[in-house]
Amino acid sequence: xxxxxxxxxxxxxxxxxxxxxxxxxxxxxxxxxxxxxxxxxxxxxxxxxxxxxxxxxxxxxxxxxxxxxxxxxxxxxxxxxxxxxxxxxxxxxxxxxxxxxxxxxxxxxxxxxxxxxxxxxxxxxxxxxxx
Amino acid sequence: xxxxxxxxxxxxxxxxxxxxxxxxxxxxxxxxxxxxxxxxxxxxxxxxxxxxxxxxxxxxxxxxxxxxxxxxxxxxxxxxxxxxxxxxxxxxxxxxxxxxxxxxxxxxxxxxxxxxxxxxxxxxxxxxxxxxxxxxxxxxxxxxxxxxxxxxxxxxxxxxxxxxxxxxxxxxxxxxxxxxxxxxxxxxxxxxxxxxxxxxxxxxxxxxxxxxxxxxxxxxxxxxxxxxxxxxxxxxxxxxxxxxxxxxxxxxxxxxxxxxxxxxxxxxxxxxxxxxxxxxxxxxxxxxxxxxxxxxxxxxxxxxxxxxxxxxxxxxxxxxxxxxxxxxxxxxxxxxxxxxxxxxxxxxxxxxxxxxxxxxxxxxxxxxxxxxxxxxxxxxxxxxxxxxxxxxxxxxxxxxxxxx
Numbered sequence: 001x002x003x004x005x006x007x008x009x010x011x012x013x014x015x016x017x018x019x020x021x022x023x024x025x026x027x028x029x030x031x032x033x034x035x036x037x038x039x040x041x042x043x044x045x046x047x048x049x050x051x052x053x054x055x056x057x058x059x060x061x062x063x064x065x066x067x068x069x070x071x072x073x074x075x076x077x078x079x080x081x082x083x084x085x086x087x088x089x090x091x092x093x094x095x096x097x098x099x100x101x102x103x104x105x106x107x108x109x110x111x112x113x114x115x116x117x118x119x120x121x122x123x124x125x126x127x128x129x130x131x
Numbered sequence: 132x133x134x135x136x137x138x139x140x141x142x143x144x145x146x147x148x149x150x151x152x153x154x155x156x157x158x159x160x161x162x163x164x165x166x167x168x169x170x171x172x173x174x175x176x177x178x179x180x181x182x183x184x185x186x187x188x189x190x191x192x193x194x195x196x197x198x199x200x201x202x203x204x205x206x207x208x209x210x211x212x213x214x215x216x217x218x219x220x221x222x223x224x225x226x227x228x229x230x231x232x233x234x235x236x237x238x239x240x241x242x243x244x245x246x247x248x249x250x251x252x253x254x255x256x257x258x259x260x261x262x263x264x265x266x267x268x269x270x271x272x273x274x275x276x277x278x279x280x281x282x283x284x285x286x287x288x289x290x291x292x293x294x295x296x297x298x299x300x301x302x303x304x305x306x307x308x309x310x311x312x313x314x315x316x317x318x319x320x321x322x323x324x325x326x327x328x329x330x331x332x333x334x335x336x337x338x339x340x341x342x343x344x345x346x347x348x349x350x351x352x353x354x355x356x357x358x359x360x361x362x363x364x365x366x367x368x369x370x371x372x373x374x375x376x377x378x379x380x381x382x383x384x385x386x387x388x389x390x391x392x393x394x395x396x397x398x399x400x401x402x403x404x405x406x407x408x409x410x411x412x413x414x415x416x417x418x419x420x421x422x423x424x425x426x427x428x429x430x431x432x433x434x435x436x437x438x439x440x441x442x443x444x445x446x447x448x449x450x451x452x453x454x455x456x457x458x459x460x461x462x463x464x465x466x467x468x469x470x471x472x473x474x475x476x477x478x479x480x481x482x483x484x485x486x487x488x489x490x491x492x493x494x495x496x497x498x499x500x501x502x503x504x505x506x507x508x509x510x511x512x513x514x515x516x517x518x519x520x521x522x523x524x525x526x527x528x529x530x531x532x533x534x535x
Contacts, residue, residue, distance in 0.1 A: 034530070067514060
C-alpha cells in the first residue's frame, strides 16, 4: 500500500506522543474507537482559563493513517480555542494527509477524538462552575 | 536505491534454486519438443525428461511414478482431487465431505463449490494448538461421507497433522482421503507406500522449484479414480489434459531431487535458526506463539505481538519481507481465518506475523530481525493507548468500547 509522504512523516516521527494528567481540571480526554475494529485513539488537551488549548497529546493504536491523523491534529489544536477545535472537520485532515478512500475513517476517528476531548473539558468546566 | 528487505516469507514462495534453473533452461531453447510427439527425437527427449522428473517427484514421497499426475500447481491439484473424487464416488458412497476450517482456500473453496452442487460438508474446527482432535474427526464421519481432505502442514502456522491416524480412520470407513502437502515437501518425511492416503497435492514453488507446476498423487493400490476437470488430448492417462510444460516439470523434478538429498541436513540448520529467532522474540513482553510448537515444521514461526496494531506493525517492519495475519488492503480489516479458528481474538490475530525461514536464511538475517522487532515493537507500544492501559493494570477486555 502506498502512503503519502505526510503520512509517512507523521508515522516515522509522530508529534506530541504521550499523556497529560487526566485528573487535572484543565485537561480534557477523548478516547474513541475499539480494539476489535483495529483503531483506538486517545487525545488529551490542556485548556487555559481563556479557553485556549495550550497543549495536546495523543496515543493511537491503529494503522499508519490513524497514527498520522492523530499526530496531525495535536499540531493543529495547539493555540486554538475549544470552539475552533470543535469545528475541525475530518475532510480537512484527510485532505492534508492525502488519505485514500479506504483510510477516510481514520480522519473521522480523529475528528471524533477532538469532539470527545472538547466535550470532556466542557463537562469538567461545568462541574467546576457549579461547584 | 533502498536495500531489498530480508526475505523471511518462504511459505509464500521460495526462490528457484540455481541448480534447478540451470537444469530447466535447455528445455526451453534446445530440447523444446512436445513430450507427446511420438514420431521424432525432439518428442522422445522431452518425454524422457518428463519421466525422469516424474521419478524424482515419486521418490521424494515414496510413491510409484505411475501415481504422479502433473498439474499447474497445488491449487489445481486440490481442485482436481476434491471435485474429481467427490463427483466420481458420489453415486456409490454419498455426498458428505469432511475438511478442516484451517485448510488452504484452494481446499475450502473447492468444497464450497461442491456444496453449491448439492454436497454437504463439515468444516471441523481444530483445537487451540491448530491440531485436529482425532476423536472429533472420527465422530464427524457419516455413513454417506465420500471424501475427507486434511492438510499435512498448515501454511500459516506450520503445524503437522497426524495424517496416518486420520487416514486409517478413513480407510476403515471407506472414505476417500485427500491430503494437501504443498507446504510439506522437503520439510517432513512422506512415505506414501506406507501411508493410508488416496490423493496428495504437491507444488514445486514452495520447494525451490518454479511457479506454475505441481502434481497430484493418485493411489494405485487401492486404485482411486477421479473425474477429469480439464478435457482435451487425454494427457496424464486422461486425468489432466494439456501439453506438458517440459521445462517446468524438469524444474520440479530437480527441486524434489535436491529436497530428498538435502532435507535432513537442511532441516537441522533451519531448526537452529528458528530456535534462535524464537528465543530472541520471546525476549519481548506479551508475545504469543500461534500453533503447537512441537508438531510443527522448523521453517515456520507465527507470533502475535499484543497491543500493537497489525498494519502499523507491517509498516514498521519493512526491513524484512514477512506475512501478516491481517489482510489490510481492504477497507474492512479481516483477521486471518486460520488464527480465528484457533480461538485467537481479533486483536491478536491482527497483530500476528508469520516468519518463514528457508534455504538461504542466515544467522545474520535472524539476528537483524530480532533487533528490528524489538525496537519497532517498543516504539509502537510507546504510541499505544492499549499498552498504557495494560501497564496500568486495566483489563482491556472489560472496557466498554464505542464500536465504530
